[in-house]
Amino acid sequence: MTAADRFDLVVIGGGAAGEKGAARAAYFGKRVAVVERRKQPGGATVHTGTLPSKTLREAALFLSGYRQRDLYGVSVEVAPHLEIAKLIERKNAVRELETGRILQNLARHGVELVLGSARLIDASTIEVTDDAGERRRMTTDVILIVTGSRPFRPLGIPFEDPDVHDSDSILEIDHVPASLAVLGGGVIGCEYASMFAVLGTDVHLVERRTPLLPFLDTEIVERMSAGMRDLGVTFHLGERAGTVARRDGGLVCSLPSADTVSTEKVLVTAGRVGNTADLGLDELGVGTDERGRVLVDEAFRTSVPGIYAAGDVIGAPALATSSMEQARVAVSQAFGLVRDTYDAGQLPYGVYTIPEVSSVGVSEQEARARGIDVVVGRASFRDNARGAIIGDRDGMTKLVFDRATRRLIGCHCVGERACELVHVGHAVMKLEGTVDTFIDMVFNYPSLSETYKYAAYDALDSLGEG
Numbered sequence: 001m002t003a004a005d006r007f008d009l010v011v012i013g014g015g016a017a018g019e020k021g022a023a024r025a026a027y028f029g030k031r032v033a034v035v036e037r038r039k040q041p042g043g044a045t046v047h048t049g050t051l052p053s054k055t056l057r058e059a060a061l062f063l064s065g066y067r068q069r070d071l072y073g074v075s076v077e078v079a080p081h082l083e084i085a086k087l088i089e090r091k092n093a094v095r096e097l098e099t100g101r102i103l104q105n106l107a108r109h110g111v112e113l114v115l116g117s118a119r120l121i122d123a124s125t126i127e128v129t130d131d132a133g134e135r136r137r138m139t140t141d142v143i144l145i146v147t148g149s150r151p152f153r154p155l156g157i158p159f160e161d162p163d164v165h166d167s168d169s170i171l172e173i174d175h176v177p178a179s180l181a182v183l184g185g186g187v188i189g190c191e192y193a194s195m196f197a198v199l200g201t202d203v204h205l206v207e208r209r210t211p212l213l214p215f216l217d218t219e220i221v222e223r224m225s226a227g228m229r230d231l232g233v234t235f236h237l238g239e240r241a242g243t244v245a246r247r248d249g250g251l252v253c254s255l256p257s258a259d260t261v262s263t264e265k266v267l268v269t270a271g272r273v274g275n276t277a278d279l280g281l282d283e284l285g286v287g288t289d290e291r292g293r294v295l296v297d298e299a300f301r302t303s304v305p306g307i308y309a310a311g312d313v314i315g316a317p318a319l320a321t322s323s324m325e326q327a328r329v330a331v332s333q334a335f336g337l338v339r340d341t342y343d344a345g346q347l348p349y350g351v352y353t354i355p356e357v358s359s360v361g362v363s364e365q366e367a368r369a370r371g372i373d374v375v376v377g378r379a380s381f382r383d384n385a386r387g388a389i390i391g392d393r394d395g396m397t398k399l400v401f402d403r404a405t406r407r408l409i410g411c412h413c414v415g416e417r418a419c420e421l422v423h424v425g426h427a428v429m430k431l432e433g434t435v436d437t438f439i440d441m442v443f444n445y446p447s448l449s450e451t452y453k454y455a456a457y458d459a460l461d462s463l464g465e466g
Contacts (some may be wrong), residue, residue, distance in 0.1 A: 005138045007031045009331065010126050012118045012279070013146035014321045015043020017311035019102050021144050026109035028337045033138060033148055034111055035118040035128050040099045041106070043148045044312065047095060048168045050320045053188075054352050055094045056171070057195045061354070091171070115140075120280045127353075142306055142334045145279065145294060146327055149272035149312040152291065157183075158245050163251055163265045164244065167192070170267050174435050177201055178196030178263040181253050183241045184269035185212050187351050191226070192267055194354040197231035204261045205233055206253065208240040216349065217363035218413040220398060224414055227394055236261065263447045274313045289315070298342070300330035302316040308334055348426050350419035355395060358422035361410035361429055364400050373403040377435070377459030381415050384454075385446035392416040397451035399425065399438075401459055406434040421448055 011018045014036030026032045037439035038047070043322045045051060097409060106113055116130035126143065127377045128136045151166035158164055165173070167188050168296040176202065182193045185207025197203045205228075212235075213221050225235065241253040244266055250393040253261040281288060291313035296302055302309055308330040332340035348360040360412035367374045380394030381387030395415015402409050411425025428437050438456035 005136070007033050007112075007138055007140040009033075009142045009144060009334070010035065010138055010140040011144045011146060011327075012117075012126070013043060013148055013275075013313070014041030014113065015037070015146060015148050015311065015323070016045040016150075017146035017323040017327035017375050018043065018144075019105060021146060021310065021331045022111045023105060023109045024328045024331045024337070025335065028335065029456065030335065032109075032111045033097070033114050034106060034141075035114045035116065035126065037115070037117045041102045041113065041117065042095070042099050044150075045121055045320045046098045046102070047324075048171060051094055051098060051169075052171050053191060053195075055091045057191065057352055057354070059090045060130075060195050060199050063199070065089070069158065070118060081217045092338065105243065118276060119287075120284055120307075123284065123304050142308065142331075144327065144330055144334070145276070145281075145302075145307065145309040145313060146311045146323070147275040147279065147313050149274050149293075149318065151269070152273045153272045154268065157216060157241075157266075157268055158246070159268075161246060161251070165265065165267050167267070168267055173265070175361060177263070179250075179263035179265070180204070181206060181241070181261045181263040181266045182253070182269060183244075184271075184289070185209065185235075185237070186269055187213070189267070189269035190224075190351065190353045192269070194228050194231055194250050197233045198354055202263070203231075204236060204253075204263060206239050206241055206255065206261065208238065210237045213351070213357075215363075216357060216359050217398065217410070218365050218398075220252050220357055220359065220363075220396070220412045220414045223394060224351070224355060224357045227414075228353065229451045245394075259355045269371040272312060272318060274315070276313060291315075299333040300326060300342075301333070306334075317347065319343075319347075319349065321350070335387070346426070346430065348422055350422075352419065355392075355415050356418035357412075357414050358419040358427045359410075359412045360422055361408070362400060363410060363412065364398075367400055367402075367409060372409070374409070375401045375403050375435070375459050376463045377401070377457070377462070379451035379454035379457035379458060381448065381451065384448060384451050386390070386416075386448045386450070389446060390416055393450075397421065397425075397448075397455050399452070399455045399459060401435050403463070406436065406463075408433055408435070408437075415448075417448060424449055425454055435463070 008030035009032045011022045011034045014034045022032045023035045116128040181204045182189045193203045193205045238257040243254045269311040276292045293315040301306045310326035310330045312318040329340045329342045351357040377399045382393040392415045400410030413421045438452045
């Protein structure tokens with residue numbers, strides 16, 4: 001064993017969480033290595049998940065002329081083969097830019113990137129095997145597992161059929177389908193359903209849960225669903241596909257209600273599975289669940305001292321946002337660097353459907369279920385000058401206040417730029433601001449941010465102070 005093989009921290013996984021966790025430790029002078037099995041870092045965030053799907057979304061909006069349709073009566077038609085070529089071209093360009101940025105960031109922090117597949121020998125020893133079969137052992141004080149996840153493939157679904165996809169393989173299609181059944185109405189399913197609908201695909205979304213996306217504010221989800229229906233998405237809620245079979249040249253999904261959905265392609269979004277199968281966790285006694293997700297405590301410690309885990313590999317919420325923050329906190333906890341803590345209640349959610357939805361804090365229904373006496377303020381984009389300019393008549397900013405303290409406890413946005421807009425409310429929540437904070441603030445005009453002031457005025461009316 002050479003001196004070069006000794007580290008303070010070895011991070012297994014070079015995705016969003018891996019990069020941020022490694023940089024955190026290196027910033028405080030720790031010797032860090034990141035092990036990545038792909039030829040380039042970035043993980044699902046860069047290669048198959050967050051950035052590719054959001055890039056495809058933006059390209060779809062641009063190519064379809066969606067944002068200009070109601071404003072100027074513009075009708076845009078692009079040949080399907082050109083559409084998909086442009087979509088993939090832009091996705092690949094963004095991927096190259098982001099992997100380059102990650103490599104620069106790791107190099108700037110002095111983090112060593114080791115390419116190969118990792119396996120834990122014990123709680124302080126990792127063996128890495130590269131593509132040529134060469135093996136290297138590294139010892140370390142702390143191990144951080146951030147290997148991410150992959151799509152769950154339910155039994156009975158014919159994934160061998162070239163027209164049946166999961167959320168990874170859907171990115172490799174060679175044309176925009178005429179029709180698509182999306183089996184699973186979680187975040188990923190809703191995002192892809194709206195994206196393909198805006199390109200003109202006849203989309204059917206099948207989801208067993210009602211209401212859709214129950215972790216979000218019900219009123220906001222209703223607006224999102226209405227927007228998706230306007231795009232042409234057909235919802236089959238309270239249903240699940242019992243079978244998927246090829247029939248008469250297409251794919252037929254049979255539902256419990258005896259209805260059938262016949263489409264050209266099927267996209268299955270049935271959750272995720274932790275990438276832990278080959279890490280040797282069972283032999284070490286690291287606890288995992290039935291889907292291979294690592295079990296951790298509030299400090300992201302596993303059942304084995306010195307081994308931590310964060311990100312998609314530990315399960316929900318499985319967002320790039322949460323993954324990066326979890327990894328930072330895990331490293332800080334492991335080394336006692338700073339008093340970082342992870343507050344899931346202050347985590348912003350961004351759902352890149354069409355229209356966008358973003359949320360932070362508690363929903364109205366959750367607050368009422370907790371027995372909190374709430375005051376709600378709303379401001380519609382249709383009554384906002386910037387909303388009129390961009391043609392968004394259905395967007396809304398919704399604020400939830402605790403009547404007793406007047407503090408903001410929930411912020412929910414739907415519509416254009418919702419995933420940016422929500423951070424105004426997030427900042428006010430972090431600073432324990434009240435309804436009066438928004439009244440005292442001055443916003444640019446015209447701007448969507450101005451809806452915060454008018455949502456606050458609406459809340460004052462409910463307080464009897466308007």
